[in-house]
Ligand SMILES: [Ca+2]
Ligand SMILES: [Ca+2]
C-alpha cells in the first residue's frame with residue numbers, strides 16, 4: 759500500500775505541474791512555465807516562444823511640443839486637446855508648414871516580444887476645402903534627432919475624418935527595439951502641408967493622435 763500511496767502522490771504532483779495556463783510553444787510542444795528564460799540548463803524552449811502576438815490598442819500621448827516650420831508654433835491653440843478622442847481639439851490656425859510633436863505614449867510591450875508594426879491614427883479636419891492640403895506623419899526613435907519615412911493623409915474634409923497610417927505589419931521602414939518606443943525616445947511628428955493660392959489662411963484641427971503598437975515572437 760505504501761508503494762501505491764507514493765504512486766498516487768507522484769501522479770498528483772505531476773497533474774499539478776501541468777495545471778494552470780501553460781502556453782503553447784511555437785513548435786507545438788507544451789511549456790510548463792510562463793516566463794522561463796532560455797538557458798543552458800533548459801532544453802525545452804526559449805523565451806521567445808512565450809510571446810503571444812497582439813497589439814497595445816490605441817495609446818494616448820501625454821506630452822507635446824511645437825517643432826520648427828511655418829509659423830514655428832505648430833498646433834498653437836490647445837495642443838493637449840489631441841491627447842484623447844473627442845472632447846476638445848488642437849488648432850493650427852493659418853498654419854501651412856507648421857509641425858508639431860506628440861510623445862509619452864507609455865508603450866508597454868513584454869521584453870520577450872518584438873515590434874511587428876506601428877499605426878498612427880489621425881482624427882482631423884480643415885477650415886476649407888480650398889488648396890491641396892494634407893497632414894504628414896513621421897516617427898522618431900531617438901527623441902527627435904532622426905525620423906522615419908513619411909506617411910501622408912491627403913483626404914480633405916471640413917468635418918472630422920479618421921485615417922490610420924502604417925499598419926500591423928508596417929514598421930515604417932526600420933526595425934525597432936522596445937527601448938526606442940520609450941517616452942524618452944519615441945516621437946510622432948505631424949506636418950501640415952498646403953499648396954495653392956489660399957494657403958496662408960488654411961487652418962488645421964486635430965482631435966486625436968494615438969499610436970497602436972503590434973508585437974509578436976521575435
Ligand atoms: Ca475623434
Ligand atoms: Ca500654428
Ligand SMILES: [Ca+2]
Pocket residue numbers: 839840841842843844845846847848964965966
Ligand atoms: Ca480630442
